[in-house]
Amino acid sequence: MRKTKTFSWILLCLLSFSLLLPSLSVVASGKVYHIPLENEVEDGLKAFLQRAFTEAEEEGAKTIILEIHTPGGYVTSAHEIGKIIANSPVEVVAFVNSKALSAGAFLALHAKKIYMVPNATIGAAAIIDSAGNAADEKSNSFWIAAMEAAAESQDRKPIYARAMADKNVDLPENQAPEGQLLTLSAEEALKVGYSNGTVANLNELLETLNLSDTEVVSVEPTFAEKVARFITNPMVVTLLLSIGLFGLVMELFSPGFGFPGLIGLSSFGLFFFGHTVAGFAGYESVVLFIIGLALLIAELFVPGGIIGIIGGALMIISLLFAGESVVHMAYSILIAVFIAIIGMVILMKFFGKNLHVFNKLILRDATTTEEGYVSNVNRVELIGKIGQSITPLRPAGTIIVGNERIDAVSEGSYIEANKKVEVIQVEGSRIIVRETNKGVE
CATH class of the missing domain: 2.40.50.140 (Nucleic acid-binding proteins)
Incomplete structure (x- = not known):
């Protein structure tokens, strides 16, 4: 009787284990996460990729296919995204469809494998400043070294990465015309080991990687992340700060609350929304800005000037720490202040008489002789x-x-x-x- 009971328990355990086998095989095989890396490389993209890579890791993904289509972007953002790719415990495959230029080439070089569509290109990674000119020697040296390090991290020949960032490199195969940056086609990249293969589309890539039977999870940026990507663009940041400062200055020097104040607050609201969604600004920055604004308004009713100075300082500090880089935010604030001042001067000079809001800012009553006013008796x-x-x-x-x-x-x-x-x-x-x-x- 005891033997029969023992045998029944063994049979039950084997049956339960057999039922678990399908689910275990799914976990073992994992999933493929398809993540797009499109448009300009900037801070908003970094926030999206951070979320996507974290989700892939938490879900036990086997492979991440990073579909790259970008003309490049900002160096600081590229470095941060490069760290995300390099530190991922999940294997990353770069799928260049159809260009990985500048910062895009830098990011593709961090992937374990690179595949390209037939008409794709990779390279042309010289660093330029905000005015579109070649960067200084120090910045160039740093970027060239970073390109070489990215190539070496995946056992690729660094000379080609250097040639992508330095037009003075002499390549033995003469892939690039003299004095020009290296840009590789899909065929050329395959030849020099900067591509693992050429595929027509994502499905063919999955077949090449023996992942055609694996579940593919496509991750797309949310609406809030798309808005954040737009708002955190340095050019848009400067524009929002300029409009915000211009609106608040006009509102603070005119009685009541009107259209300029609404526009100013809306601009600052969009700024903090985008940077909060992107993960750069915390709620403490928003609270600090509100306190600073309240103190600035209080200065209109409390004489002395100290309250206004403290309020303005708090607002600037909140903006500085709301961005990813304090230095970049400082530049944006300085440019915004300059633009706001120029805007005020232009409006007051050319449109002041026709704009109702300036009637509150400028004293237009004059004690003229025509109006019956004289400074003294004219004998x-x-x-x-x-x-x-x-x-x-x-x-x-x-x-x-x-x-x-x-x-x-x-x-x-x-x-x-x-x-x-x-x-x-x-x-x-x-x-x-x-x-x-x-x-x-």
Whole structure:
């Protein structure tokens, strides 16, 4: 009886284990994560790829296929994304469809394998500054070394990576014309070991990697991540800060709350939304900005200036630490301040009279003569009157006309006291006289 019971338990365990085998085989085989790397390489892309790679790792993915189609982008962002690819415990395969240029080539070199479509290209990775000019020697040296290190990390010949970033490299095969950066076609990349094969599409790539029967999970950026990618672009950041500063300055110097304030707050709101979604800004930055803005508004009601200075400083600090790089944010803030000042000057100079908001900023009432205002009495009725000098005029002195003592100046010559004078001109409070022989009127 005991043997029968023991046998039943063994049979039950074997049956349970057999039922678990299909699920275990799925876990063992893993999944393929298909992740697009498209458009410009910038901070927003980094945030999306960080999420996608983390999800692939947590789900036990076997392979990540990084589909690359980019003209390049920002060096700092490329370095951070390169670290994500290099440190991934999941094998990364770069699928170049159809170009991996500049920063895109740098990222492709971090992948374990590279596959390209027939008309794809990879290379042309010189570093340029924001004005489109070649970067300085120090930056170039750093970038060339980074390109070589990326190639060497996956056992690729570094000379080709160097030639992609340095037009002065002399290649034995003469793939690049003299004085030009190296850009490899799919055939050339395969020949020099910068490609593991040429495939027509993603399905053919899966067959080549023996993954055609594996579940493919495509990861796409969410709407919020797409917005964040746009907003965290350095050019857009500078534009948002410029509009925000311009709007708030106009609003703070005009009574009430109107359209400029709404535009300014909306611009700053978009800035913090994009940087929060991208993972660069925390809620503490938003709170710090709100406190700074409140103190700046309080300065309008509390004299002294200290509160306003503290408020402005808090706002600048919150913006500095909301971006990925404090240095880049400092440049953006300085440029935004300059643009906001120029914008205010232009609007006030050319459109101020036609814009209602500037009526609150600029005092337009003038005490003109046409409106009945005079700075002092203009004694034009004295012209032609004859009087007598009470004191010598050298050229200023005092005369008497009728029974009225008047301060006057001579026409230019010296006039002694007790001489007859004639009022010849009146310029506001300035009475001009000359000596005369006419009788007193």
